[in-house]
Amino acid sequence: MKTKMKTMILAWSCLLAAGLSVTQNAVAEEEASKPNIVLINMDNFGYGELGCYGGGILRGGATPRIDKLAGEGMRLLNFNVEAQCTPSRAALMTGRYAIRTGNGSVPLSVADYGLTQWEYTMPEMLSDAGYATAMFGKWHLGQSEGRYPTDQGFDEWYGIPNSTDESLWPAQQDFQKYAKLAEKTGKNPMIKEEHIYTARKGSPVKAVKVYDIPARREIDREVTDHAKDFIGRQAKAGKPFFLYLPYTQTHMPNLPSKEFEGKSGNGNWGDVLMQIDAYTGELLDTLEHNKIAKNTIFIFTADNGGEMVPGYAGWNGPWSGSYFTGREGSLRVPFIIRWPGKVPAGKVSNEIVHQFDLFTTFASIAGGKVPQDRVIDGIDVSDFLLGKSEESGREGFVVYVGNDVHGVKWRNYKMLFKELEGDRGTGKLNVFPMPHFYNLFADPKEEYPVTQQMAGRLWYRWGLGPILVEHEKSLAAEPPIKPGTPDPYVPAKQNK
Known part of the structure; x- marks a missing residue:
């Protein structure tokens, strides 16, 4: 009886060890399949x-x-x-x-x-x-x-x-x-x-x-x-x-x-x-x-x-x-x-x-x-x-400079509400009563806003505008964290 019990224990130990080995091998194989990333x-x-x-x-x-x-x-x-x-x-x-x-x-x-x-x-x-x-x-x-x-x-x-x-x-x-x-x-x-x-x-x-x-x-x-x-x-x-x-x-x-x-x-x-x-x-x-x-x-x-x-x-x-x-x-x-x-x-x-x-x-x-x-x-x-895929799936994004929205980019078009004079970030900030629009294919250096040259093409805004609207909705739903917020931080909606 004791010999039979020892045999059963040994068998279960072997099965358990084999199972652990299979699990460990599976983890090792999964890790090996993951690419390294150098950024x-x-x-x-x-x-x-x-x-x-x-x-x-x-x-x-x-x-x-x-x-x-x-x-x-x-x-x-x-x-x-x-x-x-x-x-x-x-x-x-x-x-x-x-x-x-x-x-x-x-x-x-x-x-x-x-x-x-x-x-x-x-x-x-x-x-x-x-x-x-x-x-x-x-x-x-x-x-x-x-x-x-x-x-x-x-x-x-x-x-x-x-x-x-x-x-x-x-x-x-x-x-x-x-x-x-x-x-x-x-x-x-x-x-x-x-x-x-x-x-x-x-x-x-x-x-x-x-x-x-x-x-x-x-x-x-x-x-x-x-x-x-x-x-x-x-x-x-x-x-x-x-x-x-x-x-x-x-x-x-x-x-x-x-x-x-x-x-x-x-x-x-x-x-x-x-x-x-x-x-x-x-x-x-x-x-x-x-x-x-x-x-x-x-x-x-x-x-x-x-x-x-x-x-x-x-x-x-x-x-x-x-x-x-x-x-x-x-x-x-x-x-x-x-x-x-x-x-x-x-x-x-x-x-x-x-x-x-x-x-x-x-x-x-x-x-x-x-x-x-x-x-x-x-x-x-x-x-x-x-x-x-030939397409990235991204059509555009909101353009921030610091904490301020300066515009929106959509495909090869751009809408700017504010611009700094000159080519440098130290220029005078101009806020436009009407946004400036650019076609980046026709005007890569953003020199000729549509509001001055091609007013008949302001249909651009219907591609640009919705990106900003959706972004503003997301900010209302999840208010930004305030600069300098200490830890621990828990969003208000998660703290209810």
């Missing part, structure tokens, strides 16, 4: 900078690796972003208009800015889908505990919390005087030296060094090295990963690394373009070396159009306007995506895609979940990117 997000990088977008040697620095990448994948001519750094990054991370998250504008007076813990971010979504996640570079979505990248879904981070112009502060005598005064009195606590930080999920952030001019020059080199190390580690672990690389170039001051200083012979801008191209090439080579390039989605894009500061201004190709405006030079940025054997090689499209579409698209591809308890503005454009 490069340049800072204030104009539409016309790369060779494949009309720049490169025309701008003083060849970009052969990125141009080759474009030939191996799909290049979009109408990829759109929000008009400022913080809003752009908020939209990318949440799949929502930045106005909804309380981050519609670059923080100028609210120190406790950034994403509330209630927001469900891209790295959180991918982490829940089984991905390792890392971010190396500029965050600009929070500078306090609870608001850092490792509080918002990233497993690890190395970079800066805010903006690169802060690297100019330490060398200023008046800044040092008032920074010491602020430390002594406790007043004006944000007048302080910024640092480069490192962090792991579940642990406090650690300051590595002051973010000054020497650090500014080398941070993208360091970011690239961290990224290469992460790729190698995850390739060995056999786990799918999401690598987010928000580089600091070409935000002012756009100073090259010592490694690339003088390399182009055409000044800082040419040097920086060669640097960006080389770092991108290193990442591509690292994927090849680790034999995971074929199962990796590789994206090169930017958060905004080119700078508006004289001496640091970028080039937006055929478009007018800099970032901080509602013009195409602010909204359109380069977008290249490669996924060998999946994304059609060499394809070029003028279909509209918005940066918040990446959230829903990644969810579709990676098996992630899109929240159902809030408004999500992104749509799934995976069929379009994978060549299964």
Whole structure:
């Protein structure tokens, strides 16, 4: 009897072990089928900078690796972003208009800015889908505990919390005087030296060094090295990963690394373009070396159009306007995506895609979940990117500059209620008694509003207007989070 019982127990143990093995194998196979995602997000990088977008040697620095990448994948001519750094990054991370998250504008007076813990971010979504996640570079979505990248879904981070112009502060005598005064009195606590930080999920952030001019020059080199190390580690672990690389170039001051200083012979801008191209090439080579390039989605894009500061201004190709405006030079940025054997090689499209579409698209591809308890503005454009559809599915979007609606874009038409004079975001704001309408095929530089030249074509408004009406309805149904809202935050409708 005892022998029979032992035999039965042994049999059940074998069956249980076999079942666990099958389950573990199934999980491993599912993870192996998920593509890795590498997302490069340049800072204030104009539409016309790369060779494949009309720049490169025309701008003083060849970009052969990125141009080759474009030939191996799909290049979009109408990829759109929000008009400022913080809003752009908020939209990318949440799949929502930045106005909804309380981050519609670059923080100028609210120190406790950034994403509330209630927001469900891209790295959180991918982490829940089984991905390792890392971010190396500029965050600009929070500078306090609870608001850092490792509080918002990233497993690890190395970079800066805010903006690169802060690297100019330490060398200023008046800044040092008032920074010491602020430390002594406790007043004006944000007048302080910024640092480069490192962090792991579940642990406090650690300051590595002051973010000054020497650090500014080398941070993208360091970011690239961290990224290469992460790729190698995850390739060995056999786990799918999401690598987010928000580089600091070409935000002012756009100073090259010592490694690339003088390399182009055409000044800082040419040097920086060669640097960006080389770092991108290193990442591509690292994927090849680790034999995971074929199962990796590789994206090169930017958060905004080119700078508006004289001496640091970028080039937006055929478009007018800099970032901080509602013009195409602010909204359109380069977008290249490669996924060998999946994304059609060499394809070029003028279909509209918005940066918040990446959230829903990644969810579709990676098996992630899109929240159902809030408004999500992104749509799934995976069929379009994978060549299964010629249309993206997006007809247009509302154009924000800061927290203000400046207009609407629909297909190749545009309606603007407000415009800044000149090509820069520092111009005088003009509010029109009647909207200005543009046909972007006929007038790419937005020079001749329909109200002045082609009044008989105001039928445009019946394509443009409904987009704004639907958007305003959604804001009424789900009021935006107020800037500076602290955690914990729960929407009023969920708190009843």
